[in-house]
Amino acid sequence: MSNTQTRTYDVAVIGAGIVGSAIARKLAGYQLSIALVDARDDVGDGTSKANTAILHTGFDAKPGTLESRMVREGYRLLSEYAKATGIPVEHTGAVLVAWDQEQVNALPGLKDKAEENGYDKTEIMDAAEVYRLLPHLGKGALAGLSVPDESIICTWTTNLALATDAVQRGTELLLGRWVSGIETDKANRITHLKTGIDRVSAHWVINAAGLGGDTIDQLFGYDRFHITPRRGELLVYDKQARPLVDKIVLPVPTALGKGVLVSPTIYGNVMLGPTAEDLTDRTDTGTSESGFSFLRGKGEKIMPRLLEEEITATYAGLRAASDYPDYLIEVDTEQQYVLVGGIRSTGLTSGIAVAEYVDGLLKHSGAIKLVERVDMPEAPHMPNIGEAFLRPYQDAARIAKDPAYGKIVCFCERVTAGEIRDTFTSPIPPRTLDGLRRRTRAQNGRCQGFFCGAEVAELLETRGQSLTPANTAATRLSTPGTAK
């Protein structure tokens, strides 16, 4: 290797998704040097960017599993963290709808299961109540189960907040580094991670590589679990569909998964999905004809009125489905290596709890010295990109202070020049258009760049400097309205 990171970190975390970022943040609270390594050009560019973004209560998890516990604790921890950092969350609640007698019969069991999972607020409802809550639901619903605390959250801001927090606590973010192999230096208890561009050395390695978790695990000599990428495709409908539904509409879960839901999104749209299809290619986040027609078929039944609206976005995410039936989190004190694997379809919710759990295991092992820092920086305050909360373009006081927040660049999503500019001075600036989109929503709207695409591209190139509306903001309004 030509290039070598000269220092040896105490801990290297592989994977800057929600799980890895949460772990790096947690461990950076100790007197440790941490590297957060990811193959991509940005944090949160794997499964954590493309999910259904629901903050789960865990009511339907398998009782007694680690996953059930992590989701339950994660719900509480992430809710608190969201409040502290400004991650947008809407407590919409969910209604699980039964469409046939078999599903009606399954509801009491689901209620019991929720209680076993420590969640006792579900209620079984008759059809009339279901339609009162969801007036645009398709015909044929027979009954439902309400889950009042299921919520929607911004998965992008969650990942970015955790990673930003980690970086502000001193974590070194090493992007663009695909870990392809390891070398061990047993004498000094160091593992060298071979990446495409250099070598990252650390005393401890934490594998939070999501879809790549089993491959990394094999580098450490294990054969504990195998990941199958399970693709989930989604359709996002125009904001004008949002009045149709203000709760998450869930199906009765089956052995195959959570099924297709209809849900408001934190950005003010409505989503329909996901599909569940096992693939072999771990990078295939493309969309498919069959996926689209399957979803439209489901949508036709769940909420036919939704299909009359325009589709703003389509995307696909890959769940790290595993042949091990639960989360798989284990510490190897010999190799100073931690596996955080099989975090399947609930990792957005559980990420912070998983970090706490890993911390507990490490403490318990006694194999690493964990001394709390005294000089801990404050948690970051994240820019709001949630539709339900005050956005800069609506904020008269903020625009008065800085006219850049009054210059809307992306008309559909109402993203201002000020917000775009700010991302480039943030602790983790965007390097790609997608990175900018996840931080601001620019170009995510109904026109997909017809109007703003060229402007946004230029702002990315100039790191937000090409528009300085301060200059254009003359005193145009000071003349009385009748002047000709």
Next chain:
Amino acid sequence: MTTNGSTATPPVLTPAVLTPTVLIIGGGPSGLRAAAELAPRVPGEVLVLERESTAGGIPRHSDHPGYGIRDMGTFMGGPKYAGILRDRALKAGARILTNATVTDWAGDRSVNVTMPEGRVRVDADVVVLATGARERPRTARLIPGDRGQGVYTTGQLQNIVHLKHGTVGKRAVIVGAELVSWSAAMTLQHVKCKTVLMTTEYPKPDAYRLFSGPGKFFFKTRVSTRTRVTRIIGKPQVQAVEIENIDTGQRRTVACDTVILTGDWIPDHELARAAGIDIDAASKAPVVDAALRTNRPGIFAIGNALHPVDTADVAALDGAAVADHVIAHLSGRRPSGTAISLKAEAPFRWVAPAILRQDDPAPPRRRLLLWTDTYVPFPTVVLHQNGRVIARKRLWWPAAPGRVFRVPSSILQHINWEAGPVTIGLAN
């Protein structure tokens, strides 16, 4: 007092409420022309709000000849045309505020606006919606495949090339073969990107013969008819598209690094919908009467927001026509008599205006505007009322998909104003 080097001098925020007599939302050809006509005739202010940094609408970045034929009697490029419309509106005394986005309604004829000077409310006596139309992007067309870069609408392409002087790839497939598709081909040629194929789902290219004959030759471009794009292949950069012959189901891939999605218009109707204005199910445009009134008193609609899409001159002439109707409204005149609806029948998709009254004036340019799904070379237009044919008219121009089909409004003279809804279709 000045601060040390800070550029962000707080702007003057007075008044935070503007009170023009007429508010025109959108400074494209239709809005600017309406402003130029109204400003000298309206006692108070005529205010145009435009969200872009320059007024002019689509022609600003449509840098090729083809503008100004019907409204100015000449033939010029888009940017020049936009400049003339801007100058005329300003000379006439209208006020144009750019970088000003109307975000939502604050009252019946009152809106909230975001601009660098602040968050402002505008209260007007009359609001004219001139918000234009856009092309549907890949997502709305549900084209599956990889998320490779290199997929654009014509609007984005022309913004990149003509406003930002940027470039795209080297080999393009253009989806669509209507007027705007040839506009895209011209822009691609300008940046030396070869158009390897144009596709259309129709059995023949939809643009004027002017383009499809000599155009084909000029651009050396093949047009695949009855063809749809079924998949985009390649990431991070597009490498090919998969296309299907709709009749045979046969598929093949065409190598390209650029895909331009043209046509498939949808009006920017969000403000209209938010106001509860009736929307046409097919065109998704606000429903208007011949005086360009929506069903909300004092709210008018003009241009491509109304007929997605027609040429800029026709949009501008809507702007000229609406002036009389706005003045009439300001002087207290309201629609009178029973309103009957005009419905489009296959092969027509929509018709504007779609609300008719005996006392209403003629529509702009004395034309009904329609959109057809099939090509009919010698159409005979038929009006039905109560199951009976009430009028028929042979026209000397074809009805062609991908562009507006115009029918003289004189055909309406046969309507029985007591007999309910009218449909417009073709004799078979």
